[in-house]
Amino acid sequence: MTDQGASTPAGAEGHARVPRRASRQRVAVVIPAKDESRRIAATVRSAKAIPNVDLVLVVDDGSEDNTQHVAREAGAVVVRHSHNRGKAAAMETGAAVVAMRDAPDREPRILLFIDGDLGETAVNTAPLVRPVVEGHTDLAIALIPPQPGAGGRGIVVGAARRAIASLTGWTPTQPLSGMRCLTREAFEAATPLAHGWGVETGMTIDLLRRGFRVVEVPCDLRHRPSGTDLKGQLHRAAQYKDVQLAVSARRARSVAGAVKRKIAPRPASPTHR
Numbered sequence: 001m002t003d004q005g006a007s008t009p010a011g012a013e014g015h016a017r018v019p020r021r022a023s024r025q026r027v028a029v030v031i032p033a034k035d036e037s038r039r040i041a042a043t044v045r046s047a048k049a050i051p052n053v054d055l056v057l058v059v060d061d062g063s064e065d066n067t068q069h070v071a072r073e074a075g076a077v078v079v080r081h082s083h084n085r086g087k088a089a090a091m092e093t094g095a096a097v098v099a100m101r102d103a104p105d106r107e108p109r110i111l112l113f114i115d116g117d118l119g120e121t122a123v124n125t126a127p128l129v130r131p132v133v134e135g136h137t138d139l140a141i142a143l144i145p146p147q148p149g150a151g152g153r154g155i156v157v158g159a160a161r162r163a164i165a166s167l168t169g170w171t172p173t174q175p176l177s178g179m180r181c182l183t184r185e186a187f188e189a190a191t192p193l194a195h196g197w198g199v200e201t202g203m204t205i206d207l208l209r210r211g212f213r214v215v216e217v218p219c220d221l222r223h224r225p226s227g228t229d230l231k232g233q234l235h236r237a238a239q240y241k242d243v244q245l246a247v248s249a250r251r252a253r254s255v256a257g258a259v260k261r262k263i264a265p266r267p268a269s270p271t272h273r
Contacts, residue, residue: 033067059078060080121222128141
């Protein structure tokens, strides 16, 4: 595990760390999925084997195939968007459903977000869970090995990495990694999530700037990469647009905050008699 975000960014709020009983802390796996009927069953079954997981929830984000039925038959709880609303909306829906299932007299479940196409390798996201469950970090992000067939040139990754570094002082290795484990407190601090494919970049910036701890953890995962064909190029173009929108919103917020602090009235000097 690489402890990439242990220090609190300058000016960020600190957060009290409450020790947890790791053996009793429950984890919910949330899987946003669209048209993943070929891989979702293997992903669900593999995710159920992760220690501390007692709930696997698939959010079918307007699939046109039978993703929801395959996922349910594999043992997942399934909720469905009637039309495609994007990854961020699916994550928020999943977290809301998990909260509804949390018992009021128990700790809220830790949230583990994974992609629907991980298949049998989904269980290998388990290393993300331990540092969060044990209270060592608030957000753990998967570092995945190079994927055969990936067609990107690193343009979107580079843009996201530079933006996170400039706004937080931390330089991530894989800023777009979607496999993430975090506390309920951290998730709520990151909402509303950035739109679409900007969700990861926005979440990382928001949490670091609020003083939450972030680490990157190596995980041996395999998923379906975007290739060099037109579909892959369109996907990366959409990613780039959403990342830039997320970053621009946070830069504007940062500037507005700085201006507000600058013009805030100073306390009156005491009078001496």
